[in-house]
Amino acid sequence: MSMVGPLSGLKVLDFTHVLAGPFATRILGDMGADVVKINSQTRAIGTQDATHPYYLMWNRNKRALAIDLTTDEGKEIAFELCLKADIVIDNFSVGVLDRWGIGYEKVRQINTDIIYIQMSGMGEGGPWSNFVTYAPTIHALSGLTISTGVPGREDIGLGFSYNDHQAGLHGAFAVLAALEGRRQHGKSQRIDISQFEIGCGFLGPALMDLSVNGNTAGPSANDLPFDQACPHECYRCLSSTADANQTVSGEEWIAIACMNDEHWEKLTNLIGIADWAAIMKLDSVEARLQHKNEINEKIEMWTSQGEAYTLMELCQNAGIPAGVVQNGADLIENDPQLKSSHFFSKLPDTHPDLGEQYLDRLPINFEKYELNDYRRVRVIGEDNEAVMKDWLDRGAEEVKTLEDNEILK
């Protein structure tokens, strides 16, 4: 079932769950790797339930093998699969695969160039190693929550599981780096990824600033935290629908970012405040920052009278960086750029229980491969027979027996 792509032929054994790990293996599967997703009826709860929309988002292009890892026979099959794999990847807490008897140290004795990627919350070792984390936990601990928002508030942070995506990206990157390491050295490797450290890394310059200068960066709303740009804000536009409940639904916003004096000059000409700006002597960013609130009021007077996409086009045509604040519906329904690149599509293969499924494609375009052969998310155990044949050369009858005995379940 694996697709043709730059990673065709690569065998990935996927023990991951929730978002971070499955996103890493989704990327590998999108590029043609044969990703075998291990799940089981007993573990299929919450976001591990193969019918949950969340599961549907992150597990395309993978084959589904059901193994009950609470049984000795199930563990033995998992061990055999590890011996055939190029990559074994998990995002459990530290030590789970060892307890199942399929840890790196054991497997590498036989599969001598195996690559293990462990994507735990805190990484192996250290006093917090066994802490339980999800993306909101990591956001809070890594400084991403306290630094994102408006001054005086600690309860905003990022509105989606950013760090889970980043952990997935770093997981895929680690796999690929290890493959190059294997090509150079031909030896087994184990990469221990700390999702916490990934998050902390995005605060890199801020932590260096604290270390060197003693400055503590705080939330800077839409301003740049360390540099100067003004105006640099999201502005309310003419609402597309009535907003009687005073909620954020129905709001339309545009981001405008004047990164230099030239952008500012063009903006003042476009919205007709050049004379006012001249009188106020706003030709330097320092002066503009002193009058930020007045500038923002002037701009919002203009934006509040216009439709967001029209304003964006006016700005961009004038050479001013500006963009509509697009939500999910905007991206899927209105975004002409994503339409032109066929970023969204319906999967051709309808799910037997869930019907139509959709996808946003991998945002990498390879010269040699058109990666447009996406496969739907599989039912738990749907590929038992094929995987057992391809990886372990086990016959259909034997697989049926294992299923009947609830080992492959």
Place this chain on the structure above:
Amino acid sequence: MRNGSGHPKRIDFGSGLVNTVISSKLFREGDIAVLEDLTIIDLTDERGIYGAKLLSDLGANVIRPEPRDGDPLRKRGPLHETNDPDLASLWYAFFASNRRFFSLSLEDENECQALQHLISRADIILRCDNHFTEPVIDTDTLIKENPNSILIDMSSFGKVGPWKDYLAPDLVAGALGGSAATTGDFDTPPLKGFGELNFMVSGAYLAIAALSALYERGESGSGQSASISVHEAIASCLEHVFMFYWYAETLDRKEGKVLPRRGALHWSDAYDVMKTKKGSIMITPTPDFDNQLMWLIEEGVQEDLIDPKYLEPENLRLRVDRSMEILRKWALTKEAEPLFFEAQSRHAPYGWVLPLEELMQNPQLRARSWFREQSIEDQTVECPGAPFRLKREGEEIKLPLAAHVGPNEHKEQLLKEIGWDAK
């Protein structure tokens, strides 16, 4: 396993020109890295520089050309006091780590030819559009002359389409890409993440594309180009956003197809940042609601959560909402730090909203030696490290961190390595 039972075959690229012509490493003798045989030309700006960093921090030989009058990114804050303005930017020290710099003037024919020579012999070229070398250096032609080369091209919106020429610094990229619409609260504008988090996503994809093409080269024997749109990269990392749209009927949420921004409250309604008597903390009753309930009962604050109605599957949302309501009141009687440790001792995934000062002293980061020392001029600066710890056949690989230097520091060495006449 590919190629029988062994590791992938190693392709002999004839002269082995890359590894023999550009052989000198940035690191000291004895340092071990992962990607040390790889030579990369870094033509990125802020949209892709994080990807080049990921590769250079694993030991690749990454050469970064800079304009002779200075890379504008060397002016990025935060800054520190130094005698050399080229070394003032801590931002650049972090993101341009482990690079060798090659400064040149586009009016100097000899320097341009030297750079062409470097590009034509590199394994990988990472390029953001509108790079300063574009007017003079024809990278596309150079790539074609070396069929082993890999070129990863990054642009804000792709090379075609109605927005292909749109300008998109991080704020605008995040607005159009969908991240800003999810971040902020009902009483704030849509917000960007701290720093340039959108470009950290595009950067990571850049590194993935480069190594994927490299892996494929190992199989096919020839390089290729690949392109990435920052816009698509951001849109691909929005967690619940497309799920809400596509599976609205299944989810059956009152918000419909679009969940508005609402502070730290997670789409599931079951994770939120709550105030305490001292500090803030992310609290969730998941994944084990019973475990949380037992704790609340111990404290005598369970209110009506013991009502059997909350155990009915159809009342799950009611249970989530009521649990969060009680937890918010309860949190106000606690302090964030001890509550966090108590929760983790009970395997509850709470997260203390750590102030950055606490992060600098964090025992987990210290125990894993995550911070590393970087030399900048005559100072030693504590610098965040990589999120990876690597073992090769059980032996830990130490990832080196080279001194951060000015744009001219490596030029002579680089020219010497390629046998170039600097005159």
